[in-house]
Amino acid sequence: MKSRIDAVLSTALAPADDAPPGLSSAMRYAVFPGGARIRPSLCLAVAEACGNDAPALAEAAACSLELLHCASLAHDDLPCFDDADVRRGKPSLHRAFGQPLAVLTGDALIVLAFELIARAGTATPQRALALTMVLAQAVGTPKGIVAGQAWESEASVPLDLYHRAKTGALFTAATMAGAIAAGRDPGAWRPMGEKLGEGYQVADDLLDAFASSEEAGKPTMRDVALARPNAVAALGVSGAISRLRALIAAAADSVPECPGSTPLRALVLQMGERLIPARLKQTAA
Amino acid sequence: MKSRIDAVLSTALAPADDAPPGLSSAMRYAVFPGGARIRPSLCLAVAEACGNDAPALAEAAACSLELLHCASLAHDDLPCFDDADVRRGKPSLHRAFGQPLAVLTGDALIVLAFELIARAGTATPQRALALTMVLAQAVGTPKGIVAGQAWESEASVPLDLYHRAKTGALFTAATMAGAIAAGRDPGAWRPMGEKLGEGYQVADDLLDAFASSEEAGKPTMRDVALARPNAVAALGVSGAISRLRALIAAAADSVPECPGSTPLRALVLQMGERLIPARLKQTAA
Numbered sequence: 394m395k396s397r398i399d400a401v402l403s404t405a406l407a408p409a410d411d412a413p414p415g416l417s418s419a420m421r422y423a424v425f426p427g428g429a430r431i432r433p434s435l436c437l438a439v440a441e442a443c444g445n446d447a448p449a450l451a452e453a454a455a456c457s458l459e460l461l462h463c464a465s466l467a468h469d470d471l472p473c474f475d476d477a478d479v480r481r482g483k484p485s486l487h488r489a490f491g492q493p494l495a496v497l498t499g500d501a502l503i504v505l506a507f508e509l510i511a512r513a514g515t516a517t518p519q520r521a522l523a524l525t526m527v528l529a530q531a532v533g534t535p536k537g538i539v540a541g542q543a544w545e546s547e548a549s550v551p552l553d554l555y556h557r558a559k560t561g562a563l564f565t566a567a568t569m570a571g572a573i574a575a576g577r578d579p580g581a582w583r584p585m586g587e588k589l590g591e592g593y594q595v596a597d598d599l600l601d602a603f604a605s606s607e608e609a610g611k612p613t614m615r616d617v618a619l620a621r622p623n624a625v626a627a628l629g630v631s632g633a634i635s636r637l638r639a640l641i642a643a644a645a646d647s648v649p650e651c652p653g654s655t656p657l658r659a660l661v662l663q664m665g666e667r668l669i670p671a672r673l674k675q676t677a678a
Numbered sequence: 679m680k681s682r683i684d685a686v687l688s689t690a691l692a693p694a695d696d697a698p699p700g701l702s703s704a705m706r707y708a709v710f711p712g713g714a715r716i717r718p719s720l721c722l723a724v725a726e727a728c729g730n731d732a733p734a735l736a737e738a739a740a741c742s743l744e745l746l747h748c749a750s751l752a753h754d755d756l757p758c759f760d761d762a763d764v765r766r767g768k769p770s771l772h773r774a775f776g777q778p779l780a781v782l783t784g785d786a787l788i789v790l791a792f793e794l795i796a797r798a799g800t801a802t803p804q805r806a807l808a809l810t811m812v813l814a815q816a817v818g819t820p821k822g823i824v825a826g827q828a829w830e831s832e833a834s835v836p837l838d839l840y841h842r843a844k845t846g847a848l849f850t851a852a853t854m855a856g857a858i859a860a861g862r863d864p865g866a867w868r869p870m871g872e873k874l875g876e877g878y879q880v881a882d883d884l885l886d887a888f889a890s891s892e893e894a895g896k897p898t899m900r901d902v903a904l905a906r907p908n909a910v911a912a913l914g915v916s917g918a919i920s921r922l923r924a925l926i927a928a929a930a931d932s933v934p935e936c937p938g939s940t941p942l943r944a945l946v947l948q949m950g951e952r953l954i955p956a957r958l959k960q961t962a963a
Contacts, residue, residue, distance in 0.1 A: 411839060412820030416828035420819070468785065473777035492758035493831050496781065500753065500788060500817075501824045507792040508814035511807045518803035522796045525810065529793035532785075534705070535697030539786045543701035546778050554696060 398433045399425070401452045402459060405509055419490040419498040420505075423463045428481055428610070431664070432458045432567045435589065438660055439571025439582060442653030447520065451574035453513035454524050457506035458567050461528065464502035465538045467495050474542070475615075482610040503532070523573045531566030538562055552622055560597070561590030577651070584647040589661070592640035595633055596668035598624040604670050634669060641665025683718045684710070686737045687744060690794055704775040704783040705790075708748045713766055713895070716949070717743045717852045720874065723945055724856025724867060727938030732805065736859035738798035739809050742791035743852050746813065749787035750823045752780055759827070760900075767895040788817070808858045816851030823847055837907055845882070846875030866934040873929035874946070880922040881953035883909040889955050919954060926950025 402424055408417030433455035440451035470477040470485040471492065477485045487495035507525060514521020534540040541559025544550045565586035569579035600609050601616050602625040616623040624633045645661040648654050687709055693702030718740035725736035755762040755770040756777065762770045772780035792810060799806020819825040826844025829835045850871035854864035885894050886901050887910040901908040909918045930946040933939050 409820035413825055413828040413832055415831050416819055416825060464785075468781055471781065473781065491831065494828060496753055496756065496758065497824050497828045497831075499785065500749075501819050501828075503785060503788050504814050504818035504822070504824065507810055508818060511810035511814065514807055515804070518807050519800070521807055522799055522803050525792055525796035529789050529796065533789035533793060534701055534786050535694035537789070539782050539789065540698055540701060543698040543779060543782045543786075546700050546776065546782075547698055 394434050394437055395427075395430045397452070398430050398437070398455055398459065399427065401456045402427075405456055405460075405505060415490065415494055416497055416501060419486060419494045420501055422489060423467050423486050423498050423502065424460065426481070427459070427463075429667075430459060431593070432462055432563055435564070435567040435586075435664075436571040436574070438657055439568050439585075440575045441571075442648070442651050442657040443572055443575035443577045444652050445575050447517050447574055447576070450510075450513045450517060450520060450524070451571065453509040454528075454570040454574045455567075457509050457524075457528055458563060458570065460502045460506040460509070461532050461538070462563055464499040464506070465532075465542070467499040467502070469542060471495060474545070477612060480611050517576070520573055520576060523579070524570055527566050527569050527573060527579065531562040536562055556594050557587075557590070560594045561587060564590030564593060581649040585644050585649075585661075588640050588644035588647060589665075592637050592644065592665060592668065595624045595637040595640065599630070599633055599637070599670055599673060602626075603630070603673055630673060634673060637669060638665065641668070679719050679722055680712075680715050682737070683715050683722070683740055683744065684712065686741045687712075690741055690745075690790060700775065700779055701782055701786060704771060704779045705786055707774060708752050708771050708783050708787065709745065711766070712744070712748075714952075715744060716878070717747055717848055720849070720852040720871075720949075721856040721859070723942055724853050724870075725860045726856075727933070727936050727942040728857055728860035728862045729937055730860050732802050732859055732861070735795075735798045735802060735805060735809070736856065738794045739813075739855040739859045740852075742794050742809075742813055743848060743855065745787045745791040745794070746817050746823070747848055749784040749791070750817075750827070752784040752787070754827060756780060759830075762897060765896055802861070805858055805861060808864070809855055812851050812854050812858060812864065816847040821847055841879050842872075842875070845879045846872060849875030849878060862936070869932040870929050870934075870946075873925050873932060874950075877922050877925035877929065877950060877953065880909045880918055880925065884915070884918055884922070884955055884958060887911075888915070888958055915958060919958060922953060923950065926953075 406421050406424060436455040436458055437451055445451055466480060467486045469475055470480055471487055478488055479485060486498060510521050510524050531537045532539055536558050538559055541555055544555045565583055568582040568586035572579045572582040601613050604613055628636055645658040648658050691706050691709060721740040721743055722736055730736055751765060752771045754760055755765055756772055763773055764770060795806050795809050816822045817824055821843050823844060826840055829840045850868055853867040853871035857864045857867040886898050889898055913921055930943040933943050
């Protein structure tokens with residue numbers, strides 16, 4: 394599934410002859426090589442479970458989710474936010490291309506995400522508009538990634554809103570987008586995305602606390618350094634792993650009845666297991 | 679027309695209860711009080727000339743253009759680009775709210791622009807998708823504002839591409855979007871937008887060279903300071919004004935036949951006259 398997603402992303406990011414070459418390179422650098430492509434994989438898995446009768450639209454939706462995710466990483470790594478030197482095991486975008494192109498790359502990836510949906514949606518325009526709404530709400534304000542990041546500029550942060558916006562929103566959008574692309578009611582797919590988003594947050598906390606920088610592909614121990622809340626600090630290692638497994642099980646249970654619900658439930662459990670850092674599995678066994 | 683545009687913008691930017699308050703304030707600060715709202719006015723004027731049978735969609739398209747314009751100003755003013763302290767006669771966004779919120783405000787305005795179109799487009803989804811495409815192409819790469827700004831990071835800049843992307847793209851999108859919102863063929867409206875965009879660039883060059891900072895609402899003499907190409911340097915004052923008037927006349931001439939073509943031509947000439955800084959009109963008379 395990852396190779397299919399990468400192929401569509403690569404086509405979308407093919408540099409145009411008359412584009413500024415630095416921006417074209419920076420956009421590809423921000424997206425390739427990717428991480429686990431977990432959000433687009435989730436979107437495609439849901440679309441397939443729902444019958445996937447408009448596969449090009451489902452692929453566009455999946456890729457849009459990944460472009461929006463990569464855009465948020467490009468901007469979050471900037472010196473005025475996390476000032477991160479490393480991302481996915483290589484220099485962060487602004488370290489490699491400078492701040493101007495890092496800002497512009499984030500902008501261009503956001504725009505491209507919406508363009509992909511519009512381009513793929515002409516045969517099913519109502520689905521395309523519904524996808525646009527779900528993606529916009531997952532990225533914008535009040536409840537999307539950008540709003541989540543903006544909570545960091547407030548003196549007092551409601552943690553629940555913060556995590557739901559910054560991490561959860563794009564997972565919820567992923568399951569809902571998969572359903573919309575296949576012509577299903579997206580509301581029924583929201584709980585699955587919410588549980589997976591919460592689970593991913595716990596997994597990220599485990600990674601931050603226990604993985605080496607090489608394994609994580611980015612600096613770790615940032616939560617302790619920045620005094621951010623972390624599920625490991627709150628629950629302990631085995632408590633956090635139990636919580637993660639419970640959330641993944643709840644996500645699998647919440648898969649609505651549909652043609653492919655059985656294999657999708659199995660896939661969710663498998664994806665969840667992969668979220669636990671290898672060296673911690675023995676601790677929790 | 680400006681007050682109608684401002685009313686729709688104000689509704690779109692009404693702060694949600696659960697939004698991070700700083701981001702909500704910064705988004706309004708970036709959009710209000712506005713400049714001349716020339717791009718959205720142009721879009722609405724074209725829609726009205728074309729019969730304006732879907733006025734809510736035309737208003738959404740007009741406001742999206744303004745949000746995308748304001749987003750580009752917010753990002754262009756950042757220290758890593760123009761490092762501007764003043765915009766529209768008040769402290770620039772990052773001076774007033776800090777760099778993190780200035781970056782996030784630009785992002786959130788881009789997202790909101792696409793959300794507005796999708797929300798207003800359910801009754802005419804094909805038009806909404808066409809609007810999304812036109813707006814995305816006017817903002818993204820290879821030929822939109824972001825690409826225009828990215829040319830500044832290149833060692834060698836093709837001036838024609840640079841100006842068409844950085845200034846012209848949103849004018850072309852404005853006339854085309856007005857036509858699309860009213861169900862007309864957008865291609866016929868492209869030349870009008872192109873001529874107006876070129877004219878606006880000349881007007882901006884005149885403003886940079888001859889207006890005081892107070893009149894311009896932003897620092898002037900930047901082209902000389904940054905050794906940027908400028909129509910005044912190339913053509914002289916009266917040459918630049920003649921060029922501006924010729925472009926506006928060409929824009930008026932290029933208005934396609936439609937129910938309201940006669941008043942629209944008059945409006946274009948009137949808008950064009952307003953682009954000439956008052957103190958220079960005598961010079962050119």
